[in-house]
Amino acid sequence: MESKKSFMPVSDRNLKIVKGQGNYVWDDTGKKYLDCVAGIAVCNTGHCHPVITEAICRQAQRLIHTSNLYYPSNQEEFAQKLVELSGIDLGNVFMCNSGAEANEAALKLARLKTGRKEYVSFKNAFHGRISTPLSATYKPEIREPFSDFGPKCTFVDYGDLDGLKKAVTEDVAAVIVEGVQGEAGILPAPCGFYEGIREICDDKGALMICDEIQTGFGRTGEWFYYQKTSVLPDIVSMAKAIASGLPMGAIVARKDLFFAKGEHGSTFSGGPLVCAAGLATAEVLSDLIPEVCEKSELFGNLLSGKNPRICGLMIGLDVDGSNTDVRDECMKRGLLVNATGKHTIRLLPPLTIEKKEIETACRIINGVIDEASD
Template structure:
């Protein structure tokens, strides 16, 4: 008898075997345009030759040693990240995933403030591990062991609700996504984010910007919060940071001081992860992918907003939500199996686009053409699906 996989994922009957740029091929030879990027992970494109070469060369020298020794690639990654993001004065802690990045950010906030309580927001998603699942607005994934009185989930973009909670001066941190991803591509109001930053400083709470999905150029800025004047105490990253290789990180304000043993990880910042992260930053810089994300994203947002049957279009750059009055499952399936285009969803009514940042204008126009064709064939007009 063969061991069975623990069946927790609903799977499409597609087996990808090859990928390049913005395309994926299955085992039957079909080519798909990838507008999902493996859930916002593929930032610089599949199998980019610089990326492949960098990881291969590193593996030939040394693939792993623990954080008990100096790993020069960690500093190289930090230097390049600081230069490209404009956040040279921040400190970098490396880990393996977005959930781990958020866990460490919350832990650091609690160490720094001596407090326990955390504010997050409705429709927010921060991960599936202990502390971060407690501040995620999805009761279905919160097990009894994760339940806590320390998590306060407030209405999004409601500064009065935040101010009321902060007045007790017992909040360790406020965590908010640069753009809400799983919750439906909701962009924080710039005034709300800036007032939130001011209130956190007034009440001694730390502001954590979760840029795990919205960061690394996806929004058309390196981080989505950079559309505002906010300077967060911490910024969490993952997904596009490694273009498929597991890596996460926390950018930490210089005001926060570390001590040995405060945070730790076995695999975080290993040689291969750093090689992947360095390659991503080099490619992003050489190919101006942040600018490309803004340009192609603006085109998509403009074109999608004129399509009949679409209720709303939201987002920035190449992080886009397309909302309908009815469920989008038929649209997504038809796009995938007939149009050969991968897309994502946010709940039942929103199609989510998270393509590689290398998406071209021609590929974007091709998607618009196929998308309109699918909507027409499904009779999606005037916000109705027949």
């Protein structure tokens, strides 16, 4: 039989990682890499942090799954922790299994509570890849409140409040926004943008959904990006770093916004194992978040010749020529960075990264970019 890879070729990859510890990973030949990708902003606590692995192992020996027909013992504790971290007074939590599912929950909730069907998003935004499972679900009471699948979404230039004002009509249930457009190459929101969105949403009766899937859990120096602004969202969606690598997502919604029995659900959501990992993650991150600003400044200083775009530990650099060549050369020199878009190198290091490691990463990146432009 012809030899063939069985996993679908959905991404371009050329490294087999077999071990991770702290800020490093190892490939199958034993080569060590400083990891400035961190599982795409998932491993904010580094790889296999002892507090987190201990919490996961302890929980795995006790109980792994119950379904939501029962109360998992630690689910309410983690839900209360997320409400506290979000700053949304008396907020309501729904837990799920990924970022796309968190946004699905946020957008469904907005449709349900406003009775409107449309959304507004921004050009270059990324909010996930699921679309249609609900349209193929038969039970009318689950499907019909959301029928008319493929709700209209209008895309406005990121930062354009005049355009947004025109786009948010009386048919719009919600505006969904990222504080830093990560997949687009690290494009931080302009000053005053969030305040402007909040005002427009309030005027027009639309909800403001902050997608904190990439920016959350300390990535920008606060638990959530919007905490750098003066606004609170109606709904915040989160995932990625929430449970240090176990698949999990969640939303926290304003106290009057919640799904009633049967309006939403998921078999695995908020199970005991992910909640144990989430609680341990929150504990570890609370000591790391205060260090993000200083680490961010060091990256900024050391990469200043390359015009970086930086918000906390989200760093984007545009390069001349091929960004995948730069990524691959960094890899050869023992550094993992991510290539996104056509020209951008993206760094999303663990929040545990040390000063010396930041110096090493920047030395390698500066060297590779300088040599490429010689």
